[in-house]
Amino acid sequence: MSRAHESTVAKLAVIPGDGIGPEVVAEAEKVLDAATAGTGIRFDKTRFSLGAARYLETGDTLTDDDLAAIAAHDAILLGAVGGVPGDPRLKNANIERGLLLRLRFALDHYVNLRPSKLYPGVPGPLAAPGDIDFVVVREGTEGPYVGNGGSIRTGTPQEVANETSVNTAFGVERVVRYAFDLAERRSKKLTLVHKTNVLVHAGGIYQRVVDAVAQEHPEVAVDYLHVDAATIFLVTNPGRFDVIVTDNLFGDILTDLAGAVTGGIGLAASGNINPDGAFPSMFEPVHGSAPDIAGQQKADPTAAILSVALLLDHLGLQDQAQRVTRAVEDDIAERDGASRTTAQIGDAIAGRLQA
Amino acid sequence: MSRAHESTVAKLAVIPGDGIGPEVVAEAEKVLDAATAGTGIRFDKTRFSLGAARYLETGDTLTDDDLAAIAAHDAILLGAVGGVPGDPRLKNANIERGLLLRLRFALDHYVNLRPSKLYPGVPGPLAAPGDIDFVVVREGTEGPYVGNGGSIRTGTPQEVANETSVNTAFGVERVVRYAFDLAERRSKKLTLVHKTNVLVHAGGIYQRVVDAVAQEHPEVAVDYLHVDAATIFLVTNPGRFDVIVTDNLFGDILTDLAGAVTGGIGLAASGNINPDGAFPSMFEPVHGSAPDIAGQQKADPTAAILSVALLLDHLGLQDQAQRVTRAVEDDIAERDGASRTTAQIGDAIAGRLQA
Ligand SMILES: CC(C)[C@H](C(=O)O)[C@@H](O)C(=O)O
Numbered sequence: 058m059s060r061a062h063e064s065t066v067a068k069l070a071v072i073p074g075d076g077i078g079p080e081v082v083a084e085a086e087k088v089l090d091a092a093t094a095g096t097g098i099r100f101d102k103t104r105f106s107l108g109a110a111r112y113l114e115t116g117d118t119l120t121d122d123d124l125a126a127i128a129a130h131d132a133i134l135l136g137a138v139g140g141v142p143g144d145p146r147l148k149n150a151n152i153e154r155g156l157l158l159r160l161r162f163a164l165d166h167y168v169n170l171r172p173s174k175l176y177p178g179v180p181g182p183l184a185a186p187g188d189i190d191f192v193v194v195r196e197g198t199e200g201p202y203v204g205n206g207g208s209i210r211t212g213t214p215q216e217v218a219n220e221t222s223v224n225t226a227f228g229v230e231r232v233v234r235y236a237f238d239l240a241e242r243r244s245k246k247l248t249l250v251h252k253t254n255v256l257v258h259a260g261g262i263y264q265r266v267v268d269a270v271a272q273e274h275p276e277v278a279v280d281y282l283h284v285d286a287a288t289i290f291l292v293t294n295p296g297r298f299d300v301i302v303t304d305n306l307f308g309d310i311l312t313d314l315a316g317a318v319t320g321g322i323g324l325a326a327s328g329n330i331n332p333d334g335a336f337p338s339m340f341e342p343v344h345g346s347a348p349d350i351a352g353q354q355k356a357d358p359t360a361a362i363l364s365v366a367l368l369l370d371h372l373g374l375q376d377q378a379q380r381v382t383r384a385v386e387d388d389i390a391e392r393d394g395a396s397r398t399t400a401q402i403g404d405a406i407a408g409r410l411q412a
Numbered sequence: 413m414s415r416a417h418e419s420t421v422a423k424l425a426v427i428p429g430d431g432i433g434p435e436v437v438a439e440a441e442k443v444l445d446a447a448t449a450g451t452g453i454r455f456d457k458t459r460f461s462l463g464a465a466r467y468l469e470t471g472d473t474l475t476d477d478d479l480a481a482i483a484a485h486d487a488i489l490l491g492a493v494g495g496v497p498g499d500p501r502l503k504n505a506n507i508e509r510g511l512l513l514r515l516r517f518a519l520d521h522y523v524n525l526r527p528s529k530l531y532p533g534v535p536g537p538l539a540a541p542g543d544i545d546f547v548v549v550r551e552g553t554e555g556p557y558v559g560n561g562g563s564i565r566t567g568t569p570q571e572v573a574n575e576t577s578v579n580t581a582f583g584v585e586r587v588v589r590y591a592f593d594l595a596e597r598r599s600k601k602l603t604l605v606h607k608t609n610v611l612v613h614a615g616g617i618y619q620r621v622v623d624a625v626a627q628e629h630p631e632v633a634v635d636y637l638h639v640d641a642a643t644i645f646l647v648t649n650p651g652r653f654d655v656i657v658t659d660n661l662f663g664d665i666l667t668d669l670a671g672a673v674t675g676g677i678g679l680a681a682s683g684n685i686n687p688d689g690a691f692p693s694m695f696e697p698v699h700g701s702a703p704d705i706a707g708q709q710k711a712d713p714t715a716a717i718l719s720v721a722l723l724l725d726h727l728g729l730q731d732q733a734q735r736v737t738r739a740v741e742d743d744i745a746e747r748d749g750a751s752r753t754t755a756q757i758g759d760a761i762a763g764r765l766q767a
């Protein structure tokens with residue numbers, strides 16, 4: 058099935074991953090269960106043990122069998138992957154590329170959806186943040202992330218190392234269309250971010266496609282910012298943004314910065330979405346595996362829990378999605394700076410859904 | 413001459429440019445004159461009328477003759493270039509590429525030096541900025557800026573647009589060596605910023621070169637950040653940085669953000685440096701031409717004036733450079749929020765040098 062409401066059982070692949078991944082995923086599952094309890098919707102979960110730990114045990118990052126098994130699900134919930142930085146045994150592993158990016162590319166997650174919202178009461182680094190509530194629609198399957206590079210004479214004084222950003226009208230148009238549709242449902246404002254004055258070709262195709270699709274959306278106000286200028290506005294006037302559409306690399310940078318200005322990536326959720334439904338979409342917090350605090354119940358599971366809201370929304374379960382979002386907002390509103398364990402935060406949010 | 417102290421006359425090419433460029437350059441020249449008055453050092457200035465205005469008149473951006481004439485100078489002072497955004501007559505011009513980037517590449521400005529300092533009393537967007545005082549050493553002649561791209565079937569649904577980042581051991585090593593030398597003279601802390609987990613080849617060469625050069629600088633503490641994480645630290649803990657070395661594109665992004673967190677790019681200076689002295693180095697404010705406020709005496713010339721300090725320092729005139737920096741710091745310390753014209757700020761800073 059592609060939409061859970063067509064059925065009562067949705068098949069969910071759960072990839073807890075490394076570091077704090079398992080801890081935050083446990084809370085996300087708790088909230089998912091609470092949000093769907095008594096609704097007739099049930100998630101049939103399969104756990105996949107993937108990440109640095111698995112690599113160290115077996116030498117595998119993501120086998121073709123893993124991929125096929127995961128692809129047979131309706132959606133994926135992922136915690137975080139990545140081992141301890143500098144671990145010599147992981148030197149040649151690149152878990153990020155082999156696992157996370159491989160999943161995004163193989164499952165054609167061409168929309169990497171990253172909402173940024175400053176919730177009332179959340180402390181952030183800006184003195185006068187104003188109202189922050191925008192969504193970055195980051196392209197997920199092209200651009201500088203394609204892995205189309207190489208080096209010659211590697212490690213010698215004559216080395217040349219190239220890396221090619223590949224962008225297609227097919228790939229750009231589908232993500233730009235998604236962004237315009239989203240803008241129609243929000244404030245009808247869309248900002249293209251790129252670096253057209255330098256990356257003439259990679260930027261040019263984005264500009265051309267946005268100009269063309271804009272014709273079909275006369276009510277959406279469109280503007281353009283170079284990526285360097287966009288980072289300035291993210292700290293001086295983030296309220297100016299509503300929907301941002303950008304490429305894979307610029308989207309990576311802007312969403313980490315956006316996470317920081319909205320109180321830290323402990324709150325930033327994301328969806329790696331295949332809108333066509335040909336493959337399962339994958340939901341994950343923007344943060345990494347943070348091995349330094351793993352297993353200590355110090356991680357904030359909120360980003361993982363908000364990713365569950367995106368997952369529910371994607372599966373057509375808008376009511377449940379909104380209930381999760383509201384429970385998180387209520388929890389955040391009552392935070393008083395007292396420290397809580399990962400499980401305590403998850404319990405508190407799940408508790409609001411049971412009430 | 414490559415160092416002004418070897419002679420009493422330094423040949424300076426002045427490119428005021430477009431928009432607010434001429435206004436801020438006028439103040440920068442005023443301060444340059446004041447800083448060198450009575451020292452026996454004289455700047456012999458040639459003005460080059462380049463930028464959007466020249467393009468609209470003649471169709472030329474930067475001719476080979478312009479380039480040869482500019483190259484015969486000891487240093488270059490540039491205001492800002494770029495016409496009014498959306499001007500249809502500039503549609504195919506790309507003044508940035510044809511002028512600014514052409515100068516940087518042709519004059520082998522392989523170090524793009526961009527100091528970031530939060531001066532006491534300067535209002536910025538961060539609630540608790542802490543002590544900010546770091547320098548970004550941005551590579552200036554390689555990476556995604558090489559213009560090594562193209563598209564096929566342009567404008568059709570079958571378009572493919574590629575853009576290749578080209579990085580060489582030669583190019584990376586020289587900028588990394590410069591950064592280590594700078595770190596030796598500062599706090600002995602160097603951060604490499606890249607995206608090695610995704611841009612495996614372009615990032616790999618930077619990591620390898622930094623690892624190798626670090627062997628020769630055992631007293632410099634070296635760390636590494638992915639570019640996305642670096643943007644987070646720039647707003648949550650900018651004080652952690654001292655010397656950052658990074659590629660052309662990441663340097664572009666980080667320095668605009670750094671300018672914003674240190675009170676706006678009205679204060680951010682930069683040097684496009686050819687450390688070998690084979691070509692003249694070029695000094696310019698990080699900000700653009702801001703055509704919307706041009707000719708209104710609203711622009712802050714401080715970034716252009718601080719660029720003069722970098723110019724003096726590069727020419728071996730450390731005393732004069734320090735006097736300019738101090739005059740700017742004193743001026744900033746006494747700012748009370750009252751608005752001053754561009755010329756009033758320039759006069760005030762020049763006045764301190766005459767006193
Ligand atoms: C881990 C890394 C490959 C990944 C990315 O660059 O996309 C991460 O930074 C993210 O934003 O999800």
Ligand SMILES: CC(C)[C@H](C(=O)O)[C@@H](O)C(=O)O
Pocket residue numbers: 254255285508509512513664698
């Ligand atoms: C104008 C543009 C080409 C330039 C760059 O990208 O280098 C500018 O943003 C800068 O940082 O000097």
